[in-house]
Amino acid sequence: MLRYLPFLLILALWIYAFIDCLNTPESQVRGLPKVVWVIIILLFGEVLLGPIAWLVAGKQRQPARGGGSTPSEWHRRHSSAKWVAPDDNPEFLRSLKDENKKDEALLKDWEADLRRREEELRRKEGEAPNGPEDTPPPAKG
Known part of the structure; x- marks a missing residue:
């Protein structure tokens, strides 16, 4: 069972990077066009170069707290969304x-x-x- 673990981890990382790349808006893709990133992930997925390159350099990552702001500031900035629960x-x-x-x-x-x-x-x-x-x-x- 343990001999399959590295293969499963590589496969999981490959699938995650592929889906993450497909779901990322074009405006958040860095360096290369999105189509090129998908090809890189697919071609170099077995040796982990494609998925790691995508995760490190391909996508703009946003800070966890919105640039060091307090939780209340983050909530105030993001609470202006127009989404309303169905019962409301x-x-x-x-x-x-x-x-x-x-x-x-x-x-x-x-x-x-x-x-x-x-x-x-x-x-x-x-x-x-x-x-x-x-x-x-x-x-x-």
């Missing part, structure tokens, strides 16, 4: 209400169609010429 988003809640109305209307249509079909079946059973009620008693012989 009025547009999402409105879309749920609209969907609910459509579903209720569809359900009413289905129920009305079911009632109509049941009535048709009852009428057909009642009008059957050779139904059990219309059968004359057997003749005695």
Whole structure:
């Protein structure tokens, strides 16, 4: 099992670098165009040169705390995002209400169609010429 560990670590680093390169916006890629970095990672992945080169020189890394600022400053700078949780988003809640109305209307249509079909079946059973009620008693012989 341990003899496979180096191979698995190389493979994991190779896959991580490849996916990281694909997901990185073009504006954050340094040195070479993004397509060239992908080719370098793929060609030199087995010897770790491509993935390590990407991780060291290919992508702009941002500091962990935004340049040494305090956590409250970082939160203030990043809390201006427009993302809102679905249960607080009025547009999402409105879309749920609209969907609910459509579903209720569809359900009413289905129920009305079911009632109509049941009535048709009852009428057909009642009008059957050779139904059990219309059968004359057997003749005695």
